[in-house]
Amino acid sequence: MGRRKPIQLAWGVRREGRSLWTRNAVKGVSVRDERRKKDSRIEWRYWDPQKSKVAACLLKTKLNPSEIIPKSGSTCLYLGASSGTTVSHIHDHVCGSGNHHNGQIVSVEISPRMMRDLSKLSESRPGLIPVLGDARDPMVISPYLRNKVDWFHQDISVADQTKSFLRISDFFLKDGGIGMLSLKAASERWVEGGDDSRFELAKKLIESNSEVTLIDNVDISHYEGQHRVFIIRK
Ligand SMILES: C[S@@+](CC[C@H](N)C(=O)[O-])C[C@H]1O[C@@H](n2cnc3c(N)ncnc32)[C@H](O)[C@@H]1O
Helix, strand or coil, rough: CCCCCCCCECCCEECCCCEEEEECCCCCCCCCCCCCCEECCEEEEEECCCCCCHHHHHHCCCCCCHHHHCCCCCEEEEEECCCHHHHHHHHHHCCHHHHHHCCCCEEECHHHHHHHHHHHHHCCCCCCEEEEEECCCHHHHHHHHHCEEEEECCCCCCCCCCCHHHHHHHHHHEEEEEEEEEEEHHCCCCCCHHHHHHHHHHHHHCEEEEEEEEEEEEEECCCCEEEEEEECCC
């Protein structure tokens, strides 16, 4: 595969220089026209950090990225799934082809327009469960989860999202589980000051919650302007 030797970060996630690839669960099919390539009988799909904050975060975190990628077969929650670009890469690794890992990714999205694409995607990806509704409401989510989650990501660009993230973590995250909050400074306009003070407030809120530990605070503005990803462990 190219000139650089790939580093296997997890069963279905590879790093090759500055690029990430996931092991395509639906061979021969791209989700958003991304590149695909074969390495013997395995097909890999390019995971674009410009289009996925999780990918950007894996490239920028000071942690070992393998520690913050959910395990294959785990239970995951994805809040603000949009049409499923990032969800599809998480699915490649957590569920695999035909969901032979028996993973679950409950993916919540509020926009009916995006939900149409997400539902279509889920038809070829068993284990991906699309849910139309407000990701801030635990009652929307709980009927679909088989147990508490090992990993979740929130990317919903609304005001007060740090509080909502902590509430979801209280309700649904397993002890030892990982949560990722993608935060855009502009969506926290109600906080006075510049981007830094908005991020500082989010950091303080997380640090004041005794149930979780902030393990990294990742600046991904190189890929996605004004964005940070806060990573917690419960
Ligand atoms: C930046 S996009 C997410 C992109 C996606 N995470 C990805 O990487 O492929 C934010 C999404 O959150 C959705 N959203 C906003 N508020 C929401 C809410 N309260 N509940 C669920 N989804 C919401 C929007 O409709 C939008 O599709």
